[in-house]
Amino acid sequence: MGRYSEFGKAWWSRRWLETLEDMGWSSRLQRGRSYARQGNVLSVSVGLGTIQGRVQGSRRTPYRVSVDVKILGKSDWDKAVTAMASSASFAAELLAGAMPRNIEEAFSQCRASLFPSSAQDLRMACSCPDWAVPCKHVAAVLYALAVEFDLNPFLLFELRGRTREQLLEELREKRRGTSAAEMREESAVGSESGAQMEALKALVLASPQSFWTGDPRAVAAVPVDVARSAVPLALIERLGVPETWPRNGRFADGGFMEIMRSYYDAAAEYAMALAYAEAGGGCGADSSDVDDDGRVDYK
């Protein structure tokens, strides 16, 4: 999984780590953190109320780590979701990829918390011989998890018992006050290829010529203006540096933008050169020597 200089850039990921540190495991977590930083966490995955991970330890076979997180009850979820549905900002921010800052307000409705509130909420196990709980392998996994949270805040809900889809579905139901069972979705219309074949048949009957021509006037009327962008790299500037971009090494500071700029400039320059290339027709043999079938007559 590579190495990371820092775990958890987003506020919710940092909050996750702070919560763990507040549980009094600071020193163990420290060891786990450097372990993770060295790249020993081979994989980490999240399921409903559970975390699974593989960590390379001193033995050849990686250790298996599993952490079970306490799942919230149905009525708790119901209250939390009702609270979230009452303000569009919750769903809006989540869907846009960020955990709403006031998320705990929604959970305070059910006197529960999205983040684990005590050590009792977590049950940790590791296949290593170490007697301590959490061992440094568990800690490493918990740290590595913070990076996953950055990318996908919905994982926090999953740990508490709701997948992304479940949560969104429940939010949708709350918004309109109906349940999924009452809904019926239209099924897709036949096979796509079949529909196309029908369209082709109809066309062949009506006007076989247009098989060849389409609507040439409409095609010609589509304007194209090959010109350099007024705002260079607008999209890349908008996207910013990817979360997973290294924060140390040669390309740490501004390296991503620098590389992208060189790519985009080279690509645009190439496109402009092609677009305005001299091409006064003709690319080969003299016309007078070529007959209708393109046979070149070398007399």
Place this chain on the structure above:
Amino acid sequence: MILHAAWLQERVEIFDDIRPADQGKLLIWAESARRLGYRARGRQADTPSHPFQASADQLLAALAPCLRQRPTKGRAVMFLPTADGYPVPSPAIIERARRVLAPTKLKRWTEPGAEVAEAAVTGDTAAVAGASDDDAVAAGPATSRGIGRFMVSGLLITPADAVRLLAVLPERPTAGWFGTAPQADTASPESLAAAAGDDLLFWAKASKLVLELIARHRFVPDIAMREERSTPHIASVWLPVLSSPDCAVRVASLARSMPWACRAAAAPPDDAGLELSPARSVLGSFIGAALNDTIKDALDVKLEDLATSGRELNHGMMPPFLDSWSSLMVEGMIFPACAWAAGLATRRMPFSNYSTNIARARTAVRSWLSAIGPTSGGFRTCFRLEPPPDGAGHWTLHFMLQAVDDPSVLVPAAQVWEESSSLLNFLDRRFENPQERLLTDLGRATRLFPALRRSLTGARPESCSLDTAGAYAFLREAAPLFEEAGLGVITPPWWDSARSARRRLGVRVSIQSSEVSRLSLNSIVEYDWQVALGDEVMTHEELRRLAELKVPLVQMRGEWVEINPTDIEAAIRFWKKRPRSEALTVREVLQMELAGPEGDSGAFAEGLPVVGIDLDARLGALLSQLTSNDRDRAAAAVRLPTPQGFVGELRDYQVRGVSWLWFMQNCGFGACLADDMGLGKTVQMIALLLHAREHGFLTAPALLVCPTSVVGNWQRELKRFAPDLRAYVHHGSARLGGDAFAEQAASADVVITTYSIVPRDVKALGLVEWGVLVLDEAQNIKNPGTKQSQSIRSLRADFRVALTGTPVENRLAELWSIMDFLNRGYLGSAEDFRRRYAIPIERYHNSKAADRLRRLTQPFIMRRVKTDPLIIQDLPEKQENKVFASLTREQVTLYEAVVKDTLRAIEEAEGIQRKGIVLAALLKLKQVCNHPAQFLRDKSSLPGRSGKLTRLAEMLEEAVTQGDRCLVFTQFAEMGALLQAHLAEVLGCEVAFLHGGVPRAAREDMIQRFQNGAAGPPVFVLSLKAGGTGLNLTRASYVFHFDRWWNPAVENQATDRAFRIGQTKNVQVYKFVCAGTVEERIDQLIEEKRALADQIVGTGENWLTELSNHELRDLFTLRNEDVADGDEV
């Protein structure tokens, strides 16, 4: 052959939830005209070969020079429409086949019945069988339509090669674009080799769009599954972003107009289950593949160049790009993101080798990309800002959903919240998960514009209210960010116009021309300026008060206007400097006024735009007269009386033309008279010269440059209409040089010379400061780089006129050359013009550039067309003209030899024998005048050897470009055959030929197609005997008599083929005469003795034999002043 192109999409399997990359090849193949009608012999495979396709080798010959890599030959299975099981040929190949196949072979596709026949679909193969409909079979004619599968062979082109090949095509490539070398100055014989079908042109348009996306940075890096040699791997790829409305609309419109021929194909391994994808996804696949492939090419090329040559240039050091890329590779061993970034620059490196956790990398990239919203199609959230209804109070930002490919489809948020299912139907459109879309976009929008957050506290937010400062912040800062992020924004209409130059704070310039005595483009005028907001002039005090207000949006006269703080600062700075009169020329004023805000008037001072120009009365009148259209010009320009020395009548529109030329001469502007052929450009020019002389404006002689083929014509027209003007022809091998020439020229009013003489005699011609410099058939200088154009440009003259009958405004290279000849520098340098106008218009169909160019050039061009009702009423129904052509050197030699032999022979002959000799001589001389090849019967090549033929081709080209149809009569069947072949090649269109040997049915077909066919032959050659009587050919608006029948009655009868009941157009008749030859002499005889013509001429040419030896000598002998220079024409 007609080139076709079909996109063969390569389907990549989805692995681990990673998006399959767009991949594929373009199959270029061709229909062959000669093979049309072939049937394959022997047993056919399940999927038969396409029966009339060109071979891959023929394609290679045509295309290989345009491609970087030698393309591989390949095959594909195509679904094609069939009639009776045979593929329906494309309309383009039928047109092409008319030139190489007999009409009977084509009958099956060209008969009117074939096009409208309605029949059952009886599929050739099981794939489509089952659709046969008994009723239709019973009712319909013999033809049955269906769809068949055919194996098509051609060349497989990589997407990047396709872009390189196709993006440089003009909108409508002329014949000969493919497989031919560019021809320099000569009118090249257009090749019949290969032409593009509409499906190929479709991909050309798509390729151009791909280049635009790349140049405008409308793409992002991504990660996707690719398949190379059937091995799937995960790769770094580039993904086009088509979600901006202008892009989405264009893509949707292209997809709707895509010919089926573009997509009804699949590569053979897939053919078992040939699947047809919707046009949209096929287009998307091509754009995706072509964009990625082209960018990879760009970066790969760069890496390659750098690796090979970079080191040496950099003294052994690695150049920066390569250096950083290599480091990126190294870092990629540790950081997957670096490996991903390194992979973006090359197509050689599969990303999967470097990364251990693919799923994670995919999630990372996907979540990163989510910030720009969906990259193609679908719908998005749109924000519409409304000002406070009463001018004060709060602004409202409405939320709605918008269809990306049709921005006018808007669903208000209220309706989105009411929808209880996950599918919203609105105006026939499906919006899937509309609420989530709205919420997601609101979440993203909030990050860009935090003021939105307040409005999201409710469960179903519909809008957000803003104060004026907030509204301005939205318009100024958030709106552009929203658009970049793929969100829709609808601003009040005044906002967009406020941002255009004329509604902003800027400078009004007022211009004074009173100091200048005679205005020309280079005259320097004085100007004054004021700071203004739109039309309102602002004082310094007002400006200061505005600056203190610090309100960015103010209401003026009930309209909101943006006051940009930086503009205010610039205006105050500008005020302090008080710049005074730097030079401004009339040309600059014109360009500012004509090109409009997007033109050159941009930054005038301190970055302030010019928001208005006030002209004084004189300049204003000048400009309005310049820019008015023909009708207004007629009213505005002083109508000149017909010059005293002019023999004849000027028609009304001709008077207008002369008056306009006179006006332009007085202004010192070069002028282009581009009337349709037959409207009398020559006469107008002669009248102008007379008028100028009578008003003392022609103190120096005029120089007229024309093609050799019309020298004789000018000479005769001058003599006829202006016998007072002294004309001198500077041409031929005995022409004067140096001072002798200058002396001779000084004593003439008009010096006539030719395009080929000017570069040779540029020194002598440069000795004279010409009063007027006229270019006839000015399209001859279309190639600005040639010595000919350059030497003509170098001549000094007071007033320059270009005459041309071709619509110059549609031929941009010509237009620039002519405009630059007329008004040096007006359209900028040739290279500048190419970039700003020629390529955007011709290659990319840029209507803004076209409009700007039209505005700029329109004042200098007067063009009237025959079909203009104002002109028609002025024209007689039938107009007869003579065309005097010069002989070439070769023709002269042959002609003189015949005359010498004849004169010697008649001295010794008598009676019936003498009669025979005279008639034979007459025949031979006519043949020589027509063409040496006709006389010699040697099947030698035709171009450049006959003055008549050259002139005929020029005139036909003009007529055909205008969309007219023409009859060409000749009394010699063998000449007719030569004409047909030569004209078809030179004009690049179908030419029909009717002679005595054409069977009745074919003859009917020809006439029918000429008269009624939409794609009938524009030129119809007829032998006088076969076509002189009985036919009805009223579709023609031009009649050419290539040679003369010395009986006017016979000629008139032929002419009347076009001039019969049913003719609604004016008909122009041109009779060709070789100047100085027996043809001209007999023509004179007939003209002089018109009244006696019938008696003298009788029914044939026998009267000629009655002439005395002396008279015959006079009749036959060549008058040498009309002899051409030989090696040209």
